[in-house]
Amino acid sequence: MTTTYLAQYLFAGFLPLALFGYLAGRRKIRVQQDPNARYKASENLFGWYAVTRMLLPAVIVSAGATVLDLFDLMEVPWPMVAATALLLGAGAMWIGLKAINPGLRVRTALEKTIVRVLLLASLISILTTIGIVLSIVFEAVHFFRIVDFWDFLTGTTWNPDAATIGEDGSAQHLFGSVPLFAGTFMITAIAMCVAIPVGLFSAICMSEYASLRVRRVAKPALEILAGIPTVVYGFFAAITVSPFIVRLAESVGLQADFTNALSPGLVMGIMIIPLVSSLSDDVISSVPQSLREGSLALGAYPSETIKRVVLPAALPGIVSACLLAISRAVGETMIVVMAAGLQPNLTWNPLEGMTTVNVRIVDALTGDQAFDSPETLAAFGLGLVLLVLTLCLNIVSLTVIRKFRQKYE
Amino acid sequence: MSIHIDPRSLRKRKNREAQFKALSYMAISVAGIFLVIFFADIVRQGYTAFQQTEIAVEVTYTQEIYDNPRSAIDEKIAPLVSRGVTRILPMHLRENPQLMGKTEKLWVLANAEVDQHVKGKANRLKPREVTLVDEMRAAGEIRKAFNTGFFTNGDSKLPEMAGILSAAVGTLYLLAITFAFSFPAGVMAAIYLEEFAPDNRLMHIVEVNINNLAAIPSILFGLLGLAIFINFMGFPRSSALVGGLTLALMTLPVIIIATRAAIRAIPDSIREAALALGATHWQVVWDHVLPLSLPGILTGTIIGLARAIGETAPLLIIGMVAYIQDMPRGVTSAATVLPAQIYVWSSESLRAFTERTSAGIIVLLVVLLSMNAVAILLRNKYERKW
Numbered sequence: 001m002t003t004t005y006l007a008q009y010l011f012a013g014f015l016p017l018a019l020f021g022y023l024a025g026r027r028k029i030r031v032q033q034d035p036n037a038r039y040k041a042s043e044n045l046f047g048w049y050a051v052t053r054m055l056l057p058a059v060i061v062s063a064g065a066t067v068l069d070l071f072d073l074m075e076v077p078w079p080m081v082a083a084t085a086l087l088l089g090a091g092a093m094w095i096g097l098k099a100i101n102p103g104l105r106v107r108t109a110l111e112k113t114i115v116r117v118l119l120l121a122s123l124i125s126i127l128t129t130i131g132i133v134l135s136i137v138f139e140a141v142h143f144f145r146i147v148d149f150w151d152f153l154t155g156t157t158w159n160p161d162a163a164t165i166g167e168d169g170s171a172q173h174l175f176g177s178v179p180l181f182a183g184t185f186m187i188t189a190i191a192m193c194v195a196i197p198v199g200l201f202s203a204i205c206m207s208e209y210a211s212l213r214v215r216r217v218a219k220p221a222l223e224i225l226a227g228i229p230t231v232v233y234g235f236f237a238a239i240t241v242s243p244f245i246v247r248l249a250e251s252v253g254l255q256a257d258f259t260n261a262l263s264p265g266l267v268m269g270i271m272i273i274p275l276v277s278s279l280s281d282d283v284i285s286s287v288p289q290s291l292r293e294g295s296l297a298l299g300a301y302p303s304e305t306i307k308r309v310v311l312p313a314a315l316p317g318i319v320s321a322c323l324l325a326i327s328r329a330v331g332e333t334m335i336v337v338m339a340a341g342l343q344p345n346l347t348w349n350p351l352e353g354m355t356t357v358n359v360r361i362v363d364a365l366t367g368d369q370a371f372d373s374p375e376t377l378a379a380f381g382l383g384l385v386l387l388v389l390t391l392c393l394n395i396v397s398l399t400v401i402r403k404f405r406q407k408y409e
Numbered sequence: 410m411s412i413h414i415d416p417r418s419l420r421k422r423k424n425r426e427a428q429f430k431a432l433s434y435m436a437i438s439v440a441g442i443f444l445v446i447f448f449a450d451i452v453r454q455g456y457t458a459f460q461q462t463e464i465a466v467e468v469t470y471t472q473e474i475y476d477n478p479r480s481a482i483d484e485k486i487a488p489l490v491s492r493g494v495t496r497i498l499p500m501h502l503r504e505n506p507q508l509m510g511k512t513e514k515l516w517v518l519a520n521a522e523v524d525q526h527v528k529g530k531a532n533r534l535k536p537r538e539v540t541l542v543d544e545m546r547a548a549g550e551i552r553k554a555f556n557t558g559f560f561t562n563g564d565s566k567l568p569e570m571a572g573i574l575s576a577a578v579g580t581l582y583l584l585a586i587t588f589a590f591s592f593p594a595g596v597m598a599a600i601y602l603e604e605f606a607p608d609n610r611l612m613h614i615v616e617v618n619i620n621n622l623a624a625i626p627s628i629l630f631g632l633l634g635l636a637i638f639i640n641f642m643g644f645p646r647s648s649a650l651v652g653g654l655t656l657a658l659m660t661l662p663v664i665i666i667a668t669r670a671a672i673r674a675i676p677d678s679i680r681e682a683a684l685a686l687g688a689t690h691w692q693v694v695w696d697h698v699l700p701l702s703l704p705g706i707l708t709g710t711i712i713g714l715a716r717a718i719g720e721t722a723p724l725l726i727i728g729m730v731a732y733i734q735d736m737p738r739g740v741t742s743a744a745t746v747l748p749a750q751i752y753v754w755s756s757e758s759l760r761a762f763t764e765r766t767s768a769g770i771i772v773l774l775v776v777l778l779s780m781n782a783v784a785i786l787l788r789n790k791y792e793r794k795w
C-alpha cells in the first residue's frame with residue numbers, strides 16, 4: 001500500500017511540479033535575454049536551478065515524516081505529508097523563480113547542489129555499516145539478556161532445541177558456541193591449507209615465471225574460478241566431493257561422514273585461490289624491479305631471488321592477503337550450509353561431521369520459530385561475533401597493506 | 410685470488426630452481442584441473458535434464474474424467490504418466506467441450522521415475538513397469554524430447570514439471586532493483602571521493618569503511634536486510650524489493666571501488682586541458698572524466714552485478730527461498746531467484762531433482778560467465794593506455 005502511495009506521490013505530484021519548474025525557469029530567462037546577444041546564459045541551467053530550489057524542502061519534509069513514522073514517534077497521515085512537501089517545494093521554487101535574472105550565477109549554485117548530493121551518496125556506505133552494526137547489536141542485546149555472554153563464549157554444548165533442567169529446576173537452553181567456532185576454524189584451516197600455498201605459488205608463477213601466453217590462459221581461468229557462485233561450489237562439495245572423500249577414506253580403512261568437514265574445507269580453499277593469488281600478484285608486482293635485478297646480478301637464481309628478496313619485501317602485503325582470505329573463509333556461508341553438518345561436534349577429526357557458525361545462523365533464521373525466541377535471537381549473537389571477527393581481520397589487513405603500499409610508492 | 414665454486418652445490422641450486430619453478434606451475438595447474446573436473450562433473454550430471462521423456466497415450470474424454478482424471482488413460486500406462494498431466498486433463502476438457510466422447514493420441518510427460526529409467530539412472534520403478542517401459546520404448550511410444558517445460562514452468566514438487574521460469578523472472582527483478590539503486594549511488598560516491606572530497610578525517614573514515622564493507626561476509630548483509638528492511642521498515646518478506654535493496658548495499662562498495670579505479674586512470678592532463686579552457690570543475694567531470702572512464706565503470710558494474718545475482722546467503726536470511734510456483738507479479742510479491750532455486754532443489758530428497766539442480770547450475774553459469782565475458786570484452790575493446 002505504501003509503495004503505491006509513494007508512486008502516486010512521485011508521479012502525480014513530484015515529477016509534474018519538477019517539470020513545471022524546469023519549463024518555467026527556462027521561460028523566465030528566455031524572455032529576459034536579448035535573443036540576438038552574442039553570449040547568452042544557458043536556458044537549461046535556469047530550468048535545473050528552479051528544480052533544485054524545490055528539492056530541498058520537499059525532501060526534508062518527506063524524510064522527516066518517514067523517520068517519525070518508522071520510529072513510531074508520531075502517526076503521520078501520508079496525504080498531509082505529501083501535500084506539505086509539495087506546497088513547501090512549490091513555495092521554494094516560486095522564490096527561486098522570482099530571483100531569476102540573467103546576472104544570477106546559477107552554475108555556481110547548481111554545482112554546489114550537485115556536490116552536496118554526491119557527498120550524500122558517499123555517506124551511504126557509512127550508513128550501511130552503521131545499519132549492519134546496529135541491526136546486529138540491537139538483536140544481540142536481546143539475546144544476551146536471556147543467555148549469559150560468558151556462557152555463550154565458553155560453553156561447549158550447543159543445544160537450543162532440547163531444554164535441560166538447570167540447577168534451580170527451570171528449563172534451560174544450552175547456547176555454548178565453542179563447538180560452532182571449532183567447526184568454523186576447522187573448515188577455515190583446511191581451506192587455508194589449500195588456498196594459501198596454491199594461491200601464493202600461482203601468484204609467483206604469474207608474476208615471475210609465466211610467459212605472456214600462459215598468463216593469457218591462466219588469468220581468465222582464475223577469474224572464472226572467482227566468478228562461480230558459492231551455491232554452485234556448495235552443490236559440488238555436497239554431491240561430488242563428499243561421497244568421493246567417503247569412498248577414499250573407506251579404501252584406506254577410515255570411517256568418514258557424508259557431512260565431513262574436509263570436503264567443504266577443500267572446496268572453499270579452491271574458491272579462495274583467486275582472492276589470494278590476485279592480491280599477492282598485486283603486491284609481488286609492486287616490489288621494485290631494481291631489487292630483483294640487484295639480486296640476479298649477484299648470481300642468484302630466480303627462485304633464490306624470489307625466496308630471499310621478493311617475498312620478504314612483499315611479506316606485509318602477502319600477510320594481509322592471507323588475513324583477507326581467512327575473513328572470507330570465516331564468512332562463507334553457502335558451501336558450509338550445503339556440505340557441512342548440522343550437528344555441533346567438538347572434534348579434531350576432519351572426517352567427522354561438524355557444523356559452523358554460519359550454518360546455525362541460517363538454520364535459526366530459516367526455521368519456523370517465533371522471531372523473539374532465543375533460538376532465532378541466537379543467530380544475531382553469533383552474527384555479532386562473526387562481525388567483530390571479520391571486522392578485526394579486515395581492518396588489520398587493510399592497515400598492513402596501506403603501510404606496505406606507502407613504502408614503495 | 411680465485412673464486413672457488415663447488416660444482417655439487419651449483420647442481421643442487423640448479424635443481425632447487427627447477428623444483429621451485431615446477432611447483433609454481435603446478436599451483437596454476439591445480440586451478441585449471443579443478444575447473445576441468447568441475448565443469449565436466451556439472452555438465453555430466455546436468456545435460457540430461459535438457460531432455461525430458463514423453464510417452465504416447467490415447468486419451469479418451471468421458472464424463473468420468475471430472476471425477477477421476479486417470480480413467481482417461483489406459484490403466485496399464487496411467488502409472489507411468491506424470492501426475493501433472495492427469496491433473497490438467499479435466500481443465501483441458503472444460504475448455505474444449507467438443508472433445509467429449511472422443512479419443513485423442515497425445516505425447517505427454519512421463520513421470521520422473523520413467524524419465525530416470527530412460528536416461529539410465531537409478532529409479533524406483535517396479536520390475537513390471539520396467540519391462541513395460543522397455544517394450545514401449547522399442548515400439549517408439551516413449552521418446553526423449555527437448556525439455557521446453559524446464560524453461561517455461563515455475564517450480565513444482567514434481568521433478569518432471571519443475572522449471573526455472575519463475576526463478577529467472579525473479580532474478581531479472583532483483584537485477585533491475587540492484588542496478589537501479591547501486592549504480593547511481595556508487596558512481597556518485599566514487600566521483601565525490603575522487604574529484605571533490607577534501608582530505609579530511611571524515612573522508613578517510615569513508616574510504617576505510619568502503620574497503621571494509623567490500624570484505625564483510627554477505628550473510629551479515631542478510632541480517633541487515635532482515636532487521637532493517639523487513640522488521641523495522643516493514644517491507645514484505647521474501648519480496649524482490651527487499652532482496653534487491655540488500656544486494657544493492659552489498660554491490661555498492663564493489664561499484665565504488667571499480668569506478669574510483671577507472672576515474673583515477675584518467676590522466677590529469679585531460680582535466681587540466683579542460684580547466685584551462687574555462688570549464689568548471691563539474692563540467693570537467695561530466696563532459697570529460699565520466700565519458701572517458703565509462704568503459705571501466707561499466708566493466709566493474711557488470712562484474713559486481715554478476716556477483717550479486719549469484720549470491721544466495723543473504724537471500725536465505727530474508728526468506729527468498731520459499732517454494733514459489735508462479736512468476737512474481739511485482740517487486741513486492743514473493744519471489745525466488747536462480748541460486749535460491751538451485752539451493753531448494755539441491756535439498757530435495759527425490760533423485761530426479763539432482764539432475765534439475767545441475768541443469769539450473771548450467772543455466773546460471775552460462776548467464777554469469779557471459780556477463781563476465783561481456784565485461785572483459787568491453788574492457789579489452791575500450792580500455793585505453795594513457
